[in-house]
Amino acid sequence: MFDFSSFLSTVATKQAGKFTGFPPHHFVGGNIDEATVPAAALADAVQTVLLQEGHALGKYGMNSGSQGYLPLRDFIVQNLDRRAGMKITTDEVLITSGSLQAMDLVNAALLDRGDVVLVEAGNYAGALTRLAALGVEYIGIELDDDGMRADALEAALTDLVAKGRTPKFIYMIPTIQNPTGTVMSLERRQAILKLAQDYGVPIFEDDCYADLVFADERPPAFYALDDTGSVIYCGTFSKTIAPALRVGYLVAPWPLMGRILPLKTDAGSGMLEQMVLAEYLPEHFDAHVTSLLPMLKDKATALCDALDEHFGASVIYDRPVGGIYLWVTLPESVDTDRLYQVALKAGVEINPGSQWTVDEAANKHRMRLCFGHPTIPNIREGIARLADVCFEEFGVPVRSGNVARG
C-alpha cells in the first residue's frame, strides 16, 4: 500500500483512532442532556421553513450572502441585545460551524507563528491546543473567584511592554469560566476592559456558556461595555439547543469582519440548521433556556452530592452557578492524568486538570467533570465508580460517606 508518511505536512502530526462509541459514564465534552433537545419542535420548524424557502437552497448562501442566513442573524442581534446588552447590526455577525470555527477564524485573522496572546491560566483545552499548533506563545493570567485577575493582567501587560511585545489579544471566557465556572462581576469587567484599552490590546470574548447562568441573568458582555470597537465575540447554540447542529456565531466590528470573511473558505456553513433555528428560536428560545436551568442545577447538585458522598473531604470545589462542568481539586497525591486512564478502563471518562490549565504540573491533581449530558442516576453511579478506581490506584478517598475503605 502507498505510504503517505513522507508526503504529510508539518501540521499532520496526530493520528486519530476509529470511533468506538462513548464510555458508560462520560463526564467530558460539551454534550448536553439528550432529553432536552426539542426534536419535535425543530421538526415542525424545519418543515415550515423548508416549504417556505427550501428552493433557495439552490444558491450558495441562499439570499443572505456569505455571513449566514439573515433571519438567524436578525435573531442573534436581538438576543444579544436583550441578554448581553450588545448593540450590534447583522453586518457584525457571521454564522459559523460551531464556535470552534469562530475561534479558528479569529486565530487565522490575527495570529502568526511567534505571536503572543494572554489567556486565563485555567482554560478551555481546545483553545490551548489550537494556539500551540499555531506556534503562538500563550501567557496564563491567574484566576480568582471573579475570573481573570486585573492585577495579574496588568503585570503581564507591563512585562510584555518592557520587552517590546504587544499581545495580539486577550482570550477570555468571562461568564461561566472554563473550567472554573466563575461569572465575572461588572466591576472586574470594567477594570479588565480599561487595562486592555489602555494598553491597546483587543479582547476575544468567548461567551459560549453565558446563556446557562442558573440565576438567569448575566452581566453585560465586554462587547457591550466597550465603545472603542476592540472586542471580538463568539457564542453558540450548542449548549442550549444541540451541539450536533454546529451553529455558532462570531461578532466583530466591520471592517475586521471584512478581513475575516475571506478566511472562511467553506462557502458557508450548512443552511438547514440556520433555517430551522431562525424559525424556532424567536418564539421558543427564552422558554427553552429557562427550562434548562433547573435541570442543570439539579444535575450539578447531584454531582456535588455524589462527590461528597463518595469522596468526602478528599475533594474541594465550588458549587456551580451555571454551565455544565465542575472544577474539582483532589489531594496532591492523585495524578489525574493517570486517573483518566484507569477510570476510562472502568467506563468513566474525565478531563485531567493538566489539559485545562497553562501550568500543567501545578494542576495534575485537578479534574473537570461535565454534568450536562449524563442523567442523575448515571452521575451517581459514575462518581461511585470513579471513587472506587481512585481508591484502588491512589488510596484516595480513604472514607466514602461514613465508611472507611480498604
Place this chain on the structure above:
Amino acid sequence: MFDFSSFLSTVATKQAGKFTGFPPHHFVGGNIDEATVPAAALADAVQTVLLQEGHALGKYGMNSGSQGYLPLRDFIVQNLDRRAGMKITTDEVLITSGSLQAMDLVNAALLDRGDVVLVEAGNYAGALTRLAALGVEYIGIELDDDGMRADALEAALTDLVAKGRTPKFIYMIPTIQNPTGTVMSLERRQAILKLAQDYGVPIFEDDCYADLVFADERPPAFYALDDTGSVIYCGTFSKTIAPALRVGYLVAPWPLMGRILPLKTDAGSGMLEQMVLAEYLPEHFDAHVTSLLPMLKDKATALCDALDEHFGASVIYDRPVGGIYLWVTLPESVDTDRLYQVALKAGVEINPGSQWTVDEAANKHRMRLCFGHPTIPNIREGIARLADVCFEEFGVPVRSGNVARG
C-alpha cells in the same frame, strides 16, 4: 475606533465587501436550478429523521463519531460503488462542509509552503487561489479533449525528478473537467494512473460534477482503478441536491484518513443536513439525478443557441456532455477581465478566463459561463445583453444572427 490593521496576520490580506444580492443574470458559481431542489421531499425526510433520532443531536457527532453520520456514509459507500466503481468502507469516508472543506483538509494534511503540486492547466479558480495562499507552487499540465495530457504529465514529472523534487499530489477533475467540461476516457485514466504510480505521486481526484454526465454513465473513478491506495477523492451533493446544504465528502485510505481527522477542528459538520440526506437519498437519489440531466442538457443547448445567435462566429466552444458550465473562447481582442467589469454593471456576471487557468495571459480572451442556475429565458436575455456590452466595449461580435452591428 480601534484599528486592527497592525494586528492582522499575514494571511488576512483580503477585504470582503458586504453582500448586495445577485445580479439579474449570473453565469458564475455552482448555484443550481432552484426549482429542482426537492424541498417538499426533504421536508418529509427531515421530519421523519428528527422524530426518530433528533434527541441524539445532544451529542457531538451523535452516535457516529467524528467522520460524520454513519447512515449517510453507508449511502455514500454504496453510491460510489454503483456509480464510480469504488470499493470502500465507511472508515474511508469523512463528511465535510462541502467539498471545499475536503480540499482544505487535503491541502492542510499534505502541503507546506514551498511544496509543488501538479494541476490541470485550466482549473477551478478556488483550487488555484488556495494553493497560492498556501505558498505552494503549482505547475499546469496541458489539456486536450480527453482532459489532462499524459505526455505533458510525464514531461513535468521527469522535469521535477531531474530537479530532485517530488510533487505532493496531482490534482485533477477528470470527469466534467472544470472549466473545459471534458470527461476523461478510461484509457487516459489508466495512462495517467500508471504514470502517477511509476513516479510514486498521489492523485487528488475531485469528482464534484461526476453525477452530472448527461449520458448518465461515467468511467470508473481513479480511486476505483488504483489498487495501491495512492488516490484521495472528494465529492459533493451540492450540484445534485443543493449547494447551501454544504454536504461534501472526502474519501481517503486509512491511515491517511486518521491523519486528516485531527485537522478538522470544527467538531463535525452540521448533522441535520447529513440526517436529511441519509433519509432522502437511498430512495430518491437515482431518480432525482436522472430528472436533472435533461433539464441541464436543455439549458446547455439554450446557452449554446443563444451564443450562436448573438455572438455568431465570434465564439468557439464544445457542446457540454455534462455539468453546469461552458468554456468559451472569444477573439483575442476581447479581454474578459474587462468584459467581466462592464458586463457586471449591465447586470450580467461571468467568470473571466484568467481566473480559471494557470497561464492567465494566454486565456484572457476566454470565459466560463455557468448555466445550472438561470432559467432558459434568463439565459437568452443574459447572453443578448452580454453581446451588446461586448460589442460596445470591443466591437465584437460584429454580427448577431443575420444582422450587422454598429
